[in-house]
Amino acid sequence: MRAGRIVAWTVLGLAVLVTVFPFYWMVRTALTDAHHLFSDNFSLWPQHFTWANFKRVLGLSTFAEAQAAGGSGASLDFVLYLRNSVVYTAVVVAVQTLSCAMAGYALARLRFRGREVLFSAFVSALMVPPIFTLLPNFALVRNLGLLNTFAGLVAPILLMTPFTVFFLRQFFLSLPREVEEAAVIDGAGVWGVFWRVALPMSKGPLITIALINGVYAWKDYLWPLLVGQEEGSRVLTVALGVFLQQSPNARPDWTGLMAGSTLSVIPVLLLLLVFGKRLANSLNFTGIK
Structure with missing residues (x-):
């Protein structure tokens, strides 16, 4: 050596x-x-x-x-709080991954007025520290009467996050258009192309971003501390x-x-053990057929 x-x-x-x-x-x-x-x-x-x-x-x-x-x-009450964390993380990961995938695909493939301006707004949001939006989000959740509820916990990050949209949009741009055009010739619409062609070809990046968002939601502390103070939502x-x-x-x-x-880390370790190989393989976006 x-x-x-x-x-x-x-x-x-x-x-x-x-x-x-x-x-x-x-x-x-x-x-x-x-x-x-x-x-x-x-x-x-x-x-x-x-x-x-x-x-x-x-x-x-x-x-x-x-x-x-x-x-x-x-x-x-470890079992109760573990259940709350699992529900909170699962809802955030499932809804956020799907909604950001739709937004990323729309920004990558659909042609509409203001698309570049909208994408620039998403990229600009990456520069805003999350602490700046903490108090406005808290005031909004409080005025809506959603304190100490799961709806209030997931509201600010449920649908879209700028990084996830940016990440998936960049991947959808790398997909071969020929496969999507073949699906259109076979009679598939925009939704059919997205659901039957784009999503199956994006399993690797979707798993990657789901794991990243899942780990972030699982270890999140400050926002759940402000909104979920009662035992039912803690x-x-x-x-x-x-x-x-x-x-x-x-x-x-x-x-x-x-x-x-130590017990709280075990679910994340299990996820990495199950999906760790796919996570490593998904970093290579080549070889798409």
């Missing part, structure tokens, strides 16, 4: 280590007995291994058992913050928080 290749692999290994180590330390903390958390803080492996932190986060232990294990005794990220604030002890319940955070 040449010196340059050795240096490249070394830098890559260090980058992977820096990226993965915080996640490993989170799991390690979740598996450590709360009584010995700070005494074992220099050990890479928990010296006092326990499943008690996961049991009390999942509600499998009583209040007395949780405190005996070193926990704060704070409650966390997602898992917000619930973990509330769990930390509910600690009656002077010291935060770090082991319980890390156990809940």
Whole structure:
């Protein structure tokens, strides 16, 4: 191996280590007995291994058992908040991916007055930081009476996001027109060409953008914190913050928080394990037949 290749692999290994180590330390903390958390803080492996932190986060232990294990005794209805996060993420991903695909296809293929101006507006929206639209969206949702509802949670990002429209529009431009023209000759309309030709040829990019939007929606914290404060609409990220604030002890319940955070990451990891290969393959937009 040449010196340059050795240096490249070394830098890559260090980058992977820096990226993965915080996640490993989170799991390690979740598996450590709360009584010995700070005494074992220099050990890479928990010296006092326990499943008690996961049991009390999942509600499998009583209040007395949780405190005996070193926990704060704070409650966390993990199943309820997990369900809320799954519903929130699934609705956002499904509706947003389909609506942005239609918008991207229209901007790439349909001819209408003002198309370039509309596309320029979408591109310009990429330059606007999301924090600038947070308060106007909150005021609008509040005036509509949608606070603490799933409708209020998904309203600002349900239909379209500028990056998704831009991403899919660029891909639809690369599709061969001959296939669509053949479908038109066979009698397919605009909707038929989009639904039967363009979408099946776009599975890779659609899966890619669905995963990106899904991860973003799953880890979103600030907007759900403002809109979904009641238990019926509280997602898992917000619930973990509330769990930390509910600690009656002077010291935060770090082991319980890390156990809940570890469980919250598992659904995203499962998605990446299932669709990770397709995600990597979809980055190559060549070979379309």
